[in-house]
Amino acid sequence: MFFYYLQLAVRSFRRNRALTALMVLTLGLGIGASITMLTVLKLLSGDPLPTRSARLFTPVVNPWPAENATPADGMPRWWGNLMSYTDAMSLLHAHKARRQAVTASTKAKIDPTQPGAHSFYGQGVMTTPEFFAMFGAPFAYGGGWSTQDAENQARVVVISSALNDRLFGGGNSVGKMLRVNDHDYRILGVLKPWAPQPRFYALTFGEDAYGDGDAVYLPLQSARADGMKPAGYSCWAPGNVAHLETAPCAWVNLWVEFAQVSGARAYKRFLSHYVQQQIALGRLHHPEVWLFSLTGFLDRQKVVPDDLRLQTNLAFGFLLICIVNTVGLLLAKCLWRSREIGVRRAMGAIRRTIFAQYMVESAIVGIAGGVLGLAFAEFGLLVIRHQPAPYAHLAYLDLPMFAATFAVALVASLIAGLLPAWRACAVVPAPQLKSV
Amino acid sequence: MRHLLAPLFRHRLMPLLVVLQVALACAIACNALFLLQQRLKPMLVPDGIGQPNHLIIASNIVSRGQPWETSRMRDTERALRGVPGVTSVSVAGSLPMVLNARMNGRVQGVGRDTRADTAMYIGDHLVKTLGLHLVAGRDFTAEEDAVQNHGVGMHQDGPAIITQSLANRLFPGQKALGQTLQLGDKDPAVRTVVGVVGHLMRNDFGDGSQRNLDNVMLFPGIPSSWSLPAIGVRVAPDADPQQVRKQVEKVIQRMLGDGMVRGIDPSYDMYGTLRDEALAQYRASVWLLAGVCLIVLIVTLAGIMGLTAYWVQQRTRQIGIRRALGARRSDILRYLQAENLLLVGVGTLLGLIAAYAVNLWLMHHYELPRLPWSYLPIGAALLLVLGQLAVLSPALRASRVPPVVATRSV
Known part of the structure; x- marks a missing residue:
């Protein structure tokens, strides 16, 4: 029976080529636009660490002087989760969470040992020992540095697999030396490919949030002792920015991990307590504290730009227009064939049969629209890849989105087909036959 | 029917x-x-810049450790002025289309209620270098441009040149010349309007759909204690801007190269190119x-x-x-x-x-x-x-x- 409907559908398409083409084109455009925007939205709103993000948090305190009031809705967005070195280190050493790490991103000058190779700059993170265990960065060789190494300002480094491939051909390079910012660092570990998207621990200063991740991971104190600078800092009073550790400036981030999500409440109490203590000491002046979950922090930082959300809404509005348009055209087409339906009904076809026939017809339009939509989406993503946006080069259609395209197409066309099919099966045969 | x-x-x-x-x-x-x-x-906002392809903007000149000393910037400026084909040089805290350093503030006429959100460009010889069109008043004098700023110069008294749009907003229906502006509430800095320019675009248009992009103030003098200056170089109409650009790059490298942060290279662009990229x-x-x-x-x-x-x-x-x-x-x-x-x-x-x-x-x-x-x-x-x-x-x-x-x- 199904094949008979298919045959009928194809025949009807042939009869009305322009109308069919118009329907498929409209649906394809709508689907292409929405899938393109959905792909980008999914790319940007992705969870950088899906298995861990629920237990990861970042605290924020207000270090500003007493005369600067705290804004009602928390620290401003550009502040991100900046923290002064003193506060971050005190909280780190308090060990009140299961794991904790202080991070600051930097640009690292790397000198290849091969003769003739030029030095280049790579992204780097200056951090503390628990960084790797906390964020689940997987090691291919070796491991991270110890608290002892950090305290001794040992010149040790963990490198990314990409850097290892580039400099050491992908072999086990643990124990070899790497020249970073004109100092020799001993390689302690090599990571497997690992690049959270976005680089959530380095968002504040508008650095590359998307891409291949960092090249080197250095102990914070060692790197600072060798004069490496953070990507940015924000000061609230004049001070010597050459010694950011003691200057009234914020330039590091603190990340904490709890064994259970519920640990957050206890930690926030501890944080409040810490700030109260500092106020009593006269170091801080504002009692407000904030503890953002990883995903909450990304939301707050508007990792997904408003523009993009707007455009996604627009694309779905457009899809709606396309569906209504298809409803209209399908309806026109099917009522055009009232006589044919009358004949079929008179020959014994029951209403359900007619309904099924028209739904099959719409589904075919939908699938054709889906194929066309896929082509439009690929084209749309191609355009997006040429846009001046940091995430542009990552915009590719993946398998789930590929499947989603057809799901959307099918659902859209079936919804569009419901009304015409219902009208078709409501056709009363007698008047139609009379006028043949 | x-x-x-x-x-x-x-x-x-x-x-x-x-x-x-x-x-x-x-x-x-x-x-x-x-x-x-x-x-x-x-x-669509007119940016007010004359001859955009004869204006070189050097930015991202980041100092290592301490901010740049003003005397050093003045020496650099003098050296740049010696380059053949250069007619005017400005050392500024930030410049139009330089997006990594911005100075903004809320300003109001002294004794008035209307406030306006503005961008500030602080630097010397800005009117001449940027090719701005003065519609009223005068440019800053040489003495005003030679002022030694405390800090970047935002919180200090002195003269100011504002855009027509800002003048209309702060002093509707009145002459802006000679009026005084105040920045901040507590212990405000007071500036006297000495000139009005037709247009000048602010450099923080990224998030500002509600802002008036033409609200700008100019203050004279080189900002001190500032580690992220931008240098504007006006090229004579008959000179080849690309040639001059190469010379400018050489001079800035020679004068400031040893004080720059390693790993961050300054950029030298034509204003027109910067504008295209920013937009x-x-x-x-x-x-x-x-x-x-x-x-x-x-x-x-x-x-x-x-x-x-x-x-x-x-x-x-x-x-x-x-x-x-x-x-x-x-x-x-x-x-x-x-x-x-x-x-x-x-x-x-x-x-x-x-x-x-x-x-x-x-x-x-x-x-x-x-x-x-x-x-x-x-x-x-x-x-x-x-x-x-x-x-x-x-x-x-x-x-x-x-x-x-x-x-x-x-």
Whole structure:
């Protein structure tokens, strides 16, 4: 029976080529636009660490002087989760969470040992020992540095697999030396490919949030002792920015991990307590504290730009227009064939049969629209890849989105087909036959 | 009128679909057009810069450790002025289209309530280097430009040059020259307006759809204790800007190279190039939104056309009868056009309400201004014309129905 409907559908398409083409084109455009925007939205709103993000948090305190009031809705967005070195280190050493790490991103000058190779700059993170265990960065060789190494300002480094491939051909390079910012660092570990998207621990200063991740991971104190600078800092009073550790400036981030999500409440109490203590000491002046979950922090930082959300809404509005348009055209087409339906009904076809026939017809339009939509989406993503946006080069259609395209197409066309099919099966045969 | 409405009520589904389609298209097209205008704004605001391709902007000159000393910047400036083909040099805290260093503040006339959000460019010889057009008052004097700023110079008294737009906002209907401005509430810095320039664009247009992009103040003197200066170099009209650019790069490297942070290279660009780059994202957005609007309208056009064609076809016999009873071709044409006007009109009305609702929802969720009323008649007119276009071909075909059809199949 199904094949008979298919045959009928194809025949009807042939009869009305322009109308069919118009329907498929409209649906394809709508689907292409929405899938393109959905792909980008999914790319940007992705969870950088899906298995861990629920237990990861970042605290924020207000270090500003007493005369600067705290804004009602928390620290401003550009502040991100900046923290002064003193506060971050005190909280780190308090060990009140299961794991904790202080991070600051930097640009690292790397000198290849091969003769003739030029030095280049790579992204780097200056951090503390628990960084790797906390964020689940997987090691291919070796491991991270110890608290002892950090305290001794040992010149040790963990490198990314990409850097290892580039400099050491992908072999086990643990124990070899790497020249970073004109100092020799001993390689302690090599990571497997690992690049959270976005680089959530380095968002504040508008650095590359998307891409291949960092090249080197250095102990914070060692790197600072060798004069490496953070990507940015924000000061609230004049001070010597050459010694950011003691200057009234914020330039590091603190990340904490709890064994259970519920640990957050206890930690926030501890944080409040810490700030109260500092106020009593006269170091801080504002009692407000904030503890953002990883995903909450990304939301707050508007990792997904408003523009993009707007455009996604627009694309779905457009899809709606396309569906209504298809409803209209399908309806026109099917009522055009009232006589044919009358004949079929008179020959014994029951209403359900007619309904099924028209739904099959719409589904075919939908699938054709889906194929066309896929082509439009690929084209749309191609355009997006040429846009001046940091995430542009990552915009590719993946398998789930590929499947989603057809799901959307099918659902859209079936919804569009419901009304015409219902009208078709409501056709009363007698008047139609009379006028043949 | 009755014969216009009766068929619409007899077959409710078709007219309803046309109305729905028009309403949706109107709601979405109005909002898309509005977004388009928002994105277009930074591209349309006059930036006030004369001869954009004869202005070199050196930025990202980051000092290592301590901020740059003012004397050192003055030496660099002097060296740059010696480059053949250079007519004027400015050392500034930030410059137009330099997006990584911005200085903003709220300003008000002394003793007045109206505040304005402005960008500040602090530097010497800015009017000459940027090629600004003074509409009133004077440029800063050499003494004013030689001032030793405390800090970047934001919180100190002195003269100021402001844009016409800022002058209109702060001192509506009055002469801005000689008026005093204050920055900040507690212990404010007071500046006297000595000049007004026609236009100058601020460099923080990224998030500022609500801001007036033409509100700018200029302060004289080189900012001190500043580690991220920008240097503007005006090239003589008859000199080759690319040649001069190479020389400028050499001089800045020679004078400041040993004090720069390693790993961050300064950039030397023509102002025109910087502007193109800074606006690239906006241009892309504008193209996208324009495309969306166009396609929405085309899809709607096609949809109305398809529906009307069927709707007319179905009434062929009725039209034949009317022709037989004496209706002229033009009567039929006008009848169908009037019917379309009615349907599209109702759809547009609903669409305008929907457009406003969508805008309210968007305003609630995103930082977006209210849809101005002026958009509604534009959207309505656009759709009404579209509807008439869509009905034209089916109506013409219908008007050619010969009266004999009426006799044939009855």
